[in-house]
Amino acid sequence: MSADGPGAVRRALDRASASLRSGRRALARFAPRPSAFSAAPDAEAAAVRSVRNLRTFRAHYAVIQWALLLASLAPRHRASMLFLMAASKGLLLYGALLRAFPASALLRRLLDRRLVAAVFVALVLADLAAAGALPNLLFALAAGAPVVLLHAAFRVRDDLEPGAAASADNGAGGEEEEATGVVVEKKEDGDMETGPTRRSATAAAKS
Incomplete structure (x- = not known):
């Protein structure tokens, strides 16, 4: 019981301090400064x-x-x-x-x-x-x-x-870069695929 007493008091103090901090944050968000x-x-x-x-x-x-x-x-x-x-x-x-x-x-x-x-x-x-x-x-x-x-x-x-706003801009920029990378990859893949086809067509025409 003697060991539980200080622990219960400490937990109560922790809860009280947590509620006090949350109240301060809520008050600061509601009326932070005159410039707000x-x-x-x-x-x-x-x-x-x-x-x-x-x-x-x-x-x-x-x-x-x-x-x-x-x-x-x-x-x-x-x-x-x-x-x-x-x-x-x-x-x-x-x-x-x-x-x-x-x-x-x-x-x-x-x-x-x-x-x-x-x-x-x-x-x-x-x-x-x-x-x-x-x-x-x-x-x-x-x-x-x-x-x-x-x-x-x-x-x-x-x-x-x-x-x-900054994170939204960064996210939009990242999406644009990612989309650009996908387009480039697709173009490169298309070149790799169409390249041999063109060469094979040229070789067949010469033969």
């Missing part, structure tokens, strides 16, 4: 950027809305806040199981993501309606929507995947 935000040149570019950012940062935006909802429930609806926190832990457990068992037929077919999300939303709405806290949900949405929209419209996505 700029206005779009026109309305069409702003709309395209907003749609892309909404897809890329949907987890961050969901966390913002969820934190605002829990904060609004804290003063008068603590029981609902605790229930929603427990429900969110169950959702996180489901996500961890999906990562741990990506090929599980039970998780992919029976417990589909859409089904789990629908059940989660239904539980949240039912609890808020029973507690009379639907105005808190509307307040959280009204407070978080401007933040989400501003971030989605001004966050530049060029630095989200550094080196992706």
Whole structure:
């Protein structure tokens, strides 16, 4: 037992440090520096950027809305806040199981993501309606929507995947070189094949 105690504490500290590092990486990706935000040149570019950012940062935006909802429930609806926190832990457990068992037929077919999300939303709405806290949900949405929209419209996505364009260019160049090599090889093979045929035809004509 004495040997297991320090090991359990060490594992808990490792998990805590890993979650802290992942949280820092997520925060740095969400808002890395002031230069990562700029206005779009026109309305069409702003709309395209907003749609892309909404897809890329949907987890961050969901966390913002969820934190605002829990904060609004804290003063008068603590029981609902605790229930929603427990429900969110169950959702996180489901996500961890999906990562741990990506090929599980039970998780992919029976417990589909859409089904789990629908059940989660239904539980949240039912609890808020029973507690009379639907105005808190509307307040959280009204407070978080401007933040989400501003971030989605001004966050530049060029630095989200550094080196992706270079790797794509290198891959395209490699494919072109490979295709050129194949064409050259085919031409050489054709010359080798047609060469003797021409020589044999010439020799037959002379004979």
